[in-house]
Amino acid sequence: MSSAQLSNGPNRFASILLILPSLAIIGVLFIYPLGFSVASAFFETGQFSFENFAKAIDFYSRDIVFTVVIVFLATAIIAVLSVCIAGYLTLGESVLAVAVLKWLYRWPLFIPFIVSAQLMRTFLAKNGMMNNILIEAGVMEPLQAVSFLDWRGIVITFVWKQTPFVVLLVAGAMAALDRTTIEAARNLGASKLRILIQIVVPQVGTTLMVGLILSYVTIMSVLSVPMMINAQTPTMLTVDMAWRINSYGDYGVANALGIISYLITGIVAWFYLRQGLKEGGAPK
């Protein structure tokens, strides 16, 4: 149907009718709660004010910084690991190693965040499995054992949980590449690492970025992992929001923290949308 036809009276009405159910669902389940929480962040007892934001920054500025550092650090590590794993799956020559890696790397995808967090608690604690293995193996003394249940634990859990997701996307894109572009580089004398960095990754850059952005947004929204791994301050904003609501019934500050979270994710969402527009608008 052409745009000229769409602008006709009856057709236009019919097309609006057609998208009305989905518009209504978006409006009721997404726009209204979003608008409501934005409004309640700015209106304290019916008056427009920045009081909730002042309080949020006063109480939780360290947590804001902590959250930003955690998500950026976790995303950066995910980027490196996913390129390494997907790169090995694409360029690796040992058929057995590639098959084993392909089978293993997906497991965390099917484990919920809360189970992952619980799993990491038993693995990363002072007397957890990781330290026990290291002590048994004679790598360190029992007195040297420290707990990783702090910011490191959060980063490790997010990386463990989200890397397979990004690998899945990136390895798919790498497998879809024209193999001869890789062979041409080998033929000219490029090593595997060079091929990965200079030939393969630039060609799957968009997919990698999309995977990382989606991962970043997911990490921003998880409550269970920081709550279970790092029961101390500073912590992540999701924990603070839950705390404001559950302990104080303070929706104003919780919503202000929510908007700060929106802003942090908004930066990468902007990149994501811009990429989408660029791809959609690119000549085929």
Place this chain on the structure above:
Amino acid sequence: MLGARINIENLQASYGSVQVLHGINLDIAAGEFVALLGSSGCGKTTLLRSVSGLFMPSGGKIFLDGTDITTRPPEKRNMAMVFQSYALWPHMTVRQNIGYGLKLRGKSAKDVNQKVDELAAMLGLTEFVDRKTPQLSGGQRQRVALGRALAIDPPVLLLDEPLSNLDARIRLSMRHEIRMLQQRLGITAIHVTHDREEAMVMADRIVILDKGHVAQVGAPEEVYERPANSFVAAFMGAENQFRTRGGANGEAVTLQSDAEECRLPKSKELGDGGVHWNASGNADVSIRFRSEEATLVPQNEQTDGFYRINGTIRQASYPGGVRRYAVQTGEDMLIVDELKTFSEGDQVSICLKPNAIHVFEEE
């Protein structure tokens, strides 16, 4: 001379349980242009990829200037390959594509740029060097791929059907350009193709492969005039096959034609105008000839010095320049290109001069 010598000894290759190369032996001199010619699935690309190192053969050896390189990884062979799909890197400009091999060899940015500019000028790419490769036409991409391969001054250039994706007009000119470049640079070239004419005009020697075996190796004229077997003859255009009885002695060939015997001179060397006899003594033989090397006469017309096959015209068509006739002779249908006009149903004789006839043992 820049080119390197290649020796292939008893090379075997298989994909899983399917063997595709059955003991290939081939010696290629430095600076020689060799075409690997064969139909799809004959193993010609596998042979080229084995030489490049991108495919690991299951047996045999490959030597480069006397050094065994069979297990050497492709990045250490110093051979440059031009791929059928061109395999250009879409995220790089023409300059970056051509200069990549030089960058890998640690050349300074100045040297790289100078070499890229030289090659771009030689290949007519100067105005495109700063464009990304997806913005180029097929012919331009092909030139970039060639430039990228030539930039590293390779002793061996491997060409994997580099012209098959080009339109007919550009393909014809690129054949000559590649051949001239190869001769000017003095490098050894191995060119894979299924196009007979392309192999003939480009190569010093042609290697014809049939189901993973070397069917014949020789200069273009040799494989054209002296096909080693029925398969090579058919591949070199002598598609018509007529079964009869025949025999030969030192000087002459006798071929059965309808009720009578036809005696013709036997060829001893290229270009002497005799019958190319490639069978044992008196036996069932098959005659092969090219449709354009035969003429048609009405059956009642007398001729002298020709071998004649009688038949009936079943189909007439006009492909351009000549008329093409399908002539039924017993069970065989033979194709003849002829200037004269005949009609369907006409009783005709196909006349073959001795040098148009290739005789092989009946299989």
